[in-house]
Amino acid sequence: MSAPRAYRGLTWDHPRGYVALERAAQRARADGLDLRWERQPLEGFESHPIEDLAERYDLIVLDHPHIGDAVAGDCLQPLESLFDAATLAGWRAQSIGRSFESYCYGGTQWALPLDAATQVAAAREDRLDGPLPQQWSEVLALARRQPVCLSLAGPHAALSLFSMAAAHGDAPAASEPGRLFAGKGAVAAWELLSELNALAFRGWAALNPIGILDAMARNAEAVYCPLVYGYVNYAVAGEGRQPLRFGDVPAGPGGSLGSTLGGTGLAVSRRATVDDTLRAHLAALMGPAMQRDFIPFADGQPSAREAWADARVNAAWNGFYAQTQATLEQAIVRPRHPGYIPFQTEASALVRNALADRLAAAPALAALQSLYASRRPAGSEV
Structure with a gap:
């Protein structure tokens, strides 16, 4: 039996950016996924050229204003090639504010809203x-x-x-x-x-x-x-x-x-050969169990509206989500x-x-x- 395909991911160097991803990847190893996350400083996340990162990593955590450059450089895979329309529509419906649509450019979805912030x-x-x-x-x-x-x-x-x-x-x-x-x-x-x-x-x-x-x-x-x-x-x-x-x-x-709007999206680079194990892992990260019950308790900020309104999540974090939800719902999307x-x-x-x-x-x-x-x-x- 051949060894599982190894994937490299890049996120940003703050607990909100890496704790949930690293823990989820560790859990997924039991299912045969070999995914290793590396980190870059916040300033790199905000400004490093996405084309350069896409040459070295399979998964990239990025900010939505990078999408235009990424599309121009043809360095990301459209998510329509990995997930069916109904699945993407469901994730759009569950996402808070404009966090999902901020990664849609030219009529194509280029990243999943893993994290929501403003x-x-x-x-x-x-x-x-x-x-x-x-x-x-x-x-x-x-x-x-x-x-x-x-x-x-x-x-x-x-x-x-x-x-x-x-x-x-x-x-x-x-x-x-x-x-x-x-x-x-x-x-x-x-x-x-x-x-x-x-x-x-x-x-x-x-x-x-x-x-x-x-x-x-x-x-x-x-x-x-x-x-x-x-x-x-x-x-x-x-x-x-x-x-x-x-x-x-x-x-x-x-x-x-x-x-x-800020937050982060999870994009798949052109260099990645996506197998069923990785596809299932990406879908799990967007699922209710991860968004409501896992990510908020692993230093993350989920993108699902349900999590932001959840009483248990708010009790754990002194009402952060409920106290700022209205602002996030109205947040504007930057040019891309x-x-x-x-x-x-x-x-x-x-x-x-x-x-x-x-x-x-x-x-x-x-x-x-x-x-x-x-x-x-x-x-x-x-």
């Missing part, structure tokens, strides 16, 4: 002088009384602006092809971000979301962050860490909870066209520099539009 609000409730802000105006008022931080390092400056614009009715790339923002909503968002940045605590300016949440849980130099990618792991106490309170992001003038990832990196640097210079909305947004137009191939899907 920007949410985080606080040290024991240090906060009142309830979590419900409106952006309340965030400004809080920032004048207590230290409030912003998540602006890496790609997050642009993503914060995107979310604030969406809260003001101006989600990015939603108005017309090739146009980043429609107008007034983005202007209001820029003015809000600029004012808040001038008031914000700056001690954690270089930290990614994990670093911000860890610092807040350990020393609470800042007591509140209105937009930071949620990590359920910080909702409970840990060694040297206090639990954080997570909640919905502040609402815009019309009540919209502007937030930019080829060239988006370098745009996101450059746009974030532009936003940080413009904020530091207290640039007005008109020139800042014009510079972003010029950059977007230069990075988006003509005629490409958003």
Whole structure:
């Protein structure tokens, strides 16, 4: 009898990214699956070229904005070639918010939403002088009384602006092809971000979301962050860490909870020869037993809506899921066209520099539009 085919997978180096996958793969060895997971830093997950990874790994945990480059590079297998239409439709129906559709591009599904996340609000409730802000105006008022931080390092400056614009009715790339923002909503968002940045605590300016949440849980130099990618792991106490309170992001003038979808998808590279054992394992990861009863108790954040509403799951994680579900349901999907990832990196640097210079909305947004137009191939899907 021949040895089982060996598969290599790549995920990201945080318990939310690897614990459930590694434990599930260990369990599946009894069924004959030889799958070994390797890890890369969060920054690599956010920006490493997907074509390079697909040459070396069979399974890749990725973010949805990489899909356009992956399709252009023809480096992933369409999931329609591995699963029937009814199965994919069932997974679409069970997935929270737009987590499933974010991996659909050009009418084809390229990854499974293994993990669901978006920007949410985080606080040290024991240090906060009142309830979590419900409106952006309340965030400004809080920032004048207590230290409030912003998540602006890496790609997050642009993503914060995107979310604030969406809260003001101006989600990015939603108005017309090739146009980043429609107008007034983005202007209001820029003015809000600029004012808040001038008031914000700056001690954690270089930290990614994990670093911000860890610092807040350990020393609470800042007591509140209105937009930071949620990590359920910080909702409970840990060694040297206090639990954080997570909640919905502040609402815009019309009540919209502007937030930019994150989470991760599980894609199959062209180099993989998928056998029935691997196919069954991928299906199991999306099944109710894994999504509700396994992944939430292995440091993960499931993509199934049922898990986010489950009383036992919420009891284990101090209500993290129920307290942020509304934000996730309304989260926007970023552009996914080829060239988006370098745009996101450059746009974030532009936003940080413009904020530091207290640039007005008109020139800042014009510079972003010029950059977007230069990075988006003509005629490409958003």
